[in-house]
Amino acid sequence: MSVHNLIESRLDPELAVVDEICPAGEPWVKLVRKGATFRIVDLEGNQAVDTLFFNPAHTPERYSATDTISRQRSLYLTSGTKLYSNFGNVMLTIVADTCGRHDMLGGACASESNRVRYALDTYAMHSCRDSFLHALAHDPLCEQLGLTKRDLPSNINFFMNVPVTEAGGLEFVDGVSAPGKYVEMRAEMDVVVMISNCPQLNNPCNAYNPTPIRLLVWESAEKGIAHV
Amino acid sequence: MDHAHSLLWEEDVPGGCHWSGIVRRGTTLRLEDVEGRANAAVLLFNSEEKLERYNMADTLKCQHTFQLTKGHACYSDMGRIFCFITADTTGWHDTVCGLSEAELIEKQYGVARYQEHRNQMYRSGLDGMLIELGKWGLGKRDVVSNINFFSKITANASGELSFQADNRRPGDSVDLSFEMDTLVVLSAAPHPLDPSKVYRPGAVRLALLPTPAGATIECAGLAENVRGLQHTQRLYACKGGVE
Numbered sequence: 001m002s003v004h005n006l007i008e009s010r011l012d013p014e015l016a017v018v019d020e021i022c023p024a025g026e027p028w029v030k031l032v033r034k035g036a037t038f039r040i041v042d043l044e045g046n047q048a049v050d051t052l053f054f055n056p057a058h059t060p061e062r063y064s065a066t067d068t069i070s071r072q073r074s075l076y077l078t079s080g081t082k083l084y085s086n087f088g089n090v091m092l093t094i095v096a097d098t099c100g101r102h103d104m105l106g107g108a109c110a111s112e113s114n115r116v117r118y119a120l121d122t123y124a125m126h127s128c129r130d131s132f133l134h135a136l137a138h139d140p141l142c143e144q145l146g147l148t149k150r151d152l153p154s155n156i157n158f159f160m161n162v163p164v165t166e167a168g169g170l171e172f173v174d175g176v177s178a179p180g181k182y183v184e185m186r187a188e189m190d191v192v193v194m195i196s197n198c199p200q201l202n203n204p205c206n207a208y209n210p211t212p213i214r215l216l217v218w219e220s221a222e223k224g225i226a227h228v
Numbered sequence: 229m230d231h232a233h234s235l236l237w238e239e240d241v242p243g244g245c246h247w248s249g250i251v252r253r254g255t256t257l258r259l260e261d262v263e264g265r266a267n268a269a270v271l272l273f274n275s276e277e278k279l280e281r282y283n284m285a286d287t288l289k290c291q292h293t294f295q296l297t298k299g300h301a302c303y304s305d306m307g308r309i310f311c312f313i314t315a316d317t318t319g320w321h322d323t324v325c326g327l328s329e330a331e332l333i334e335k336q337y338g339v340a341r342y343q344e345h346r347n348q349m350y351r352s353g354l355d356g357m358l359i360e361l362g363k364w365g366l367g368k369r370d371v372v373s374n375i376n377f378f379s380k381i382t383a384n385a386s387g388e389l390s391f392q393a394d395n396r397r398p399g400d401s402v403d404l405s406f407e408m409d410t411l412v413v414l415s416a417a418p419h420p421l422d423p424s425k426v427y428r429p430g431a432v433r434l435a436l437l438p439t440p441a442g443a444t445i446e447c448a449g450l451a452e453n454v455r456g457l458q459h460t461q462r463l464y465a466c467k468g469g470v471e
Binding site: 060064065066067069070073074075076086088104105106107108110111112113114115116117119120149150151153154164165166168169170171172 | 279283284285286288289290292293294295303305306307308320324325326327329331367368369370371372373374382383384385386387388389420421452455456458459
């Protein structure tokens with residue numbers, strides 16, 4: 001696979017206003033203001049980070065896979081890609097990426113789709129949709145915004161490699177990610193980030209070993225660079 | 229199938245227009261691209277519980293495919309099969325590009341209002357979908373990644389997409405054999421990647437037929453679809469279902 005557009009960030013983690021670890025199998029929700037920069041770090045490699053974005057001022061507006069795909073006529077995310085809402089607005093722009101490719105087609109794992117994909121008796125296994133629903137029930141920001149299952153569209157899978165063949169096949173292959181790889185995006189409007197750090201144990205794409213991620217936010221690119 | 233004797237009803241949706249209705253399990257909805265330039269944008273909902281809806285990601289990953297054709301199932305987000313595609317003369321239907329919206333239609337084709345153009349006015353895929361969804365108490369939050377029947381979109385190795393206009397021929401058809409009572413919502417406006425400079429979306433003919441015995445056997449060949457069908461039949465077990 002050809003990987004291009006690898007761009008490193010100049011932002012200094014010491015200057016970040018948010019620097020948190022999200023363990024595998026847990027959700028993470030945060031308000032990121034317009035102009036801020038948001039980074040996800042794949043600490044141990046090949047972890048899938050299921051991610052959604054909402055407009056906190058008007059929640060029917062949310063990240064849209066189809067708008068992001070159609071408006072840029074492209075299936076994969078990397079540096080320079082804009083993440084569009086279902087209202088046609090740019091929510092975030094990817095400004096740095098050391099992984100090179102992220103997925104928009106695979107969606108989130110759920111008890112019900114696990115049944116279909118792996119075996120009827122996998123229903124009790126933890127899934128991304130369970131994490132999203134847990135966040136909807138418990139996270140104060142989600143509660144305040146009144147988000148429900150109806151508001152969950154198809155999500156991004158950062159660090160996941162799902163190539164489409166010219167013949168129309170879909171493959172889930174070993175990731176192009178590795179320990180410490182990251183993706184960074186600038187918020188072009190206020191956004192609520194909702195993440196499920198994927199707990200999938202049935203898929204070889206994460207070597208059957210879900211791992212933690214690190215999440216950083218800088219108030220602005222300007223405030224993220226140490227001036228000496 | 230003896231078309232003349234088994235046809236339950238037939239209806240034409242003119243290009244650019246929209247339609248919705250409940251299609252019962254055990255029946256087959258045939259979509260026909262009458263003039264060879266149709267795009268039938270479709271969303272599917274469980275008519276008993278409309279929070280259960282078509283799921284592009286599950287449909288693709290359960291069947292390891294980027295496109296839909298004969299042999300594939302259309303999955304809900306609850307691991308159930310709305311319908312199997314039991315016949316298809318096109319070989320490829322898109323499900324990742326979404327709907328054309330008003331701004332795109334105006335930019336590409338210009339403006340044609342009702343006042344001057346009556347029912348030949350330019351309509352967008354999204355607006356048609358929202359009008360039909362509104363009839364069922366649904367709206368913007370229920371617009372998820374849809375299927376675009378009759379539109380073939382290919383991707384090269386770096387993921388760039390191309391609209392394959394020459395894949396459409398007059399009389400092309402696709403059969404959807406339903407396993408669930410399903411709200412079908414359809415919008416026949418141009419596909420968002422259709423490069424045509426002239427607003428001329430083709431009509432979609434709908435025909436409902438009883439599903440012939442054995443029609444879905446080929447589609448249930450995939451282990452995933454066998455489990456999907458078992459899971460679907462549990463929903464109807466109390467009504468003398470198959471499990």
